[in-house]
Amino acid sequence: MAWRIILLLVIGYFCGSIPTGYLIGKIKNTDVRNYGSGNVGATNTMRTLGFKAGVITFLIDFFKSFIPVFIVQHVIYKGSDEALLFGMIMGLGCVIGHNYTCWLKFHGGKGISTTGGMIGAIRPILIPVFLLIFFGTLAITKYVSFSSLVLITSFVVYIGISQRNSKHFVLILIMALVFAALAFFKHRENIKRLLNGNEKKIGKEMIHGSKDPKSK
DSSP states (O other), rough: HHHOOOHHHHHHHHHHHHHHHHHHHHHHHGGHHHHGOOOSHHHHHHHOOOOHHHHHHHHHHHHHHHHHHIIIIITEEEETTTHHHHHHHEEEEHHHHHOGGGGGGOOOOOOOOHHHHHHHHHOOHHHHHHHHHHHHHHHHHHOOHHHHHHHHHHHHHHHHHHHHTTTHHHHHHHHHHHHHHHHHHHHHHHHHHHTTTOOOTTTTOTTTSOOTTOOO
């Protein structure tokens, strides 16, 4: 099994390493790393380049994990006891690639869109549920970071409940916790600002042309 895990992680890494926000920014002659939080995720791209660019970034970052995870779980290992586990391992590689892309000196995004792609791929029927959780939280709090962390926490709870009778329950739960740990680690500065009450809410304008460490 070890060689399969390594192969899935490597393939996933290069699928996830596509720096979507950076590439879209370059098309518009803008390096999104010089604005907002400095990362190349969908939220910072949206704040820097506008709604359309942010949505495109989100969709590509979503599907760069959705597609490979779906193929692994529902095509290659369909019906196998390890299908879900291997799908999540592929997804982990995608998220690590997104967060630490080799094409940008191992700097990337915060992994929520790509994690969302993994979640959607392993259980497509639950996409509306998790969208409702994310956007419902966002509508109430106006914090993208907090909504992202609620989403990933909900995923861990879902895995803990739905997979409790699985043959690989412990490994699957550990995988879910690893995704959560990555998300919380990448949002550590946001968490500090949330606790201090100075986290930037969605919709607030940023000063274009200066790198603001207080935005997501």
